[in-house]
Amino acid sequence: xxxxAAQVKELRELTGAGMMACKxxxxxxxxxxxxxxxxxxxxxxxxxxKKAGRIAAEGVSFTKLAADRKSAVVVEVNxxxxxxxxxxxxxxxxxxxxxxxxxxxxxxxxxxxxxxWKLDKEKTVNEALSEQISIIGENMHIRRFExxxxxxxxxxxxxxxxxxxxxxxxxxxxVVNEAVEEMAKNIAMQIAALNPxxxxxxxxxxxxxxxxxxxxLEAAKNEKPNAPEKVLMGMVQGRLNKExxxxxLVDQIYVKAEDGKQSVQQYVDSVAKANGAEIKLVxxxxxxxxxxxxKKNEDFAAEVAAQIGK
Numbered sequence: 063x064x065x066x067a068a069q070v071k072e073l074r075e076l077t078g079a080g081m082m083a084c085k086x087x088x089x090x091x092x093x094x095x096x097x098x099x100x101x102x103x104x105x106x107x108x109x110x111x112k113k114a115g116r117i118a119a120e121g122v123s124f125t126k127l128a129a130d131r132k133s134a135v136v137v138e139v140n141x142x143x144x145x146x147x148x149x150x151x152x153x154x155x156x157x158x159x160x161x162x163x164x165x166x167x168x169x170x171x172x173x174x175x176x177x178x179w180k181l182d183k184e185k186t187v188n189e190a191l192s193e194q195i196s197i198i199g200e201n202m203h204i205r206r207f208e209x210x211x212x213x214x215x216x217x218x219x220x221x222x223x224x225x226x227x228x229x230x231x232x233x234x235x236x237v238v239n240e241a242v243e244e245m246a247k248n249i250a251m252q253i254a255a256l257n258p259x260x261x262x263x264x265x266x267x268x269x270x271x272x273x274x275x276x277x278x279l280e281a282a283k284n285e286k287p288n289a290p291e292k293v294l295m296g297m298v299q300g301r302l303n304k305e306x307x308x309x310x311l312v313d314q315i316y317v318k319a320e321d322g323k324q325s326v327q328q329y330v331d332s333v334a335k336a337n338g339a340e341i342k343l344v345x346x347x348x349x350x351x352x353x354x355x356x357k358k359n360e361d362f363a364a365e366v367a368a369q370i371g372k
Contacts, residue, residue: 070084086184122224124157124225139156174187212232225351278301
């Protein structure tokens with residue numbers, strides 16, 4: 063029998079399962095709503111919607127590097143608890159999401175969620191997510207992804223602390239060997255540790271710089287109200303340079319520098335010279351799991367008391 067859109071809608075509202083899963087369930091049960099609900103429950107697809115309101119701020123930021131190292135992706139998938147974030151089944155799903163994201167042509171997360179799931183073309187990515195929510199028993203959320211590609215060099219990836227931070231780095235280089243790749247790995251680790259905002263000062267917004275200069279000038283005047291303008295401007299430039307050294311990657315002190323003075327740019331230049339290469343750091347993406355998300359304030363004692371009181 064023909065399955066109507068109204069039937070699919072009704073089954074979705076009853077179970078919280080995805081549209082294609084509901085359509086398939088109705089087809090398998092000849093449109094019988096009760097049997098379709100049972101079918102979805104047996105498949106582990108019903109009930110995901112009930113968990114959708116829970117805060118999912120834990121999880122994993124994970125990277126996937128193409129075999130030719132010409133592209134890479136970083137994804138963030140969230141769960142409600144750190145316990146589930148460390149679960150092997152959850153992490154396996156995150157790896158599958160990253161593999162899908164590496165090959166996707168989607169430009170945003172909504173388009174990504176709507177595309178067919180590579181491991182089962184009858185489902186969308188969002189429906190595969192709903193299935194995992196039902197199986198694992200916590201709300202989960204594929205929050206974001208971003209890709210980098212490089213034809214004249216390679217892309218480096220790095221995952222810190224088991225998925226707390228994921229980094230991908232675009233490197234242009236006329237030579238790609240173990241030494242250059244090790245340099246890129248070290249820089250990716252630096253990005254994870256020190257969280258720069260830009261590659262270099264060239265990327266810094268000019269309006270931001272003007273605003274900072276104005277603020278720093280007023281602060282300098284308050285500190286030294288009778289100082290000549292030349293002295294005040296020297297104070298402003300000194301403080302602005304210090305700030306830029308913190309937020310611009312190539313200006314940061316390289317964390318592994320033996321003398322504690324070598325900048326990231328000087329480190330890159332030294333590797334380039336040693337390998338007869340021209341190397342440029344082009345772009346990076348850094349995801350820190352849960353950044354910007356509200357986290358649930360858990361009171362374990364209250365939760366246990368509530369469970370006993372039921």
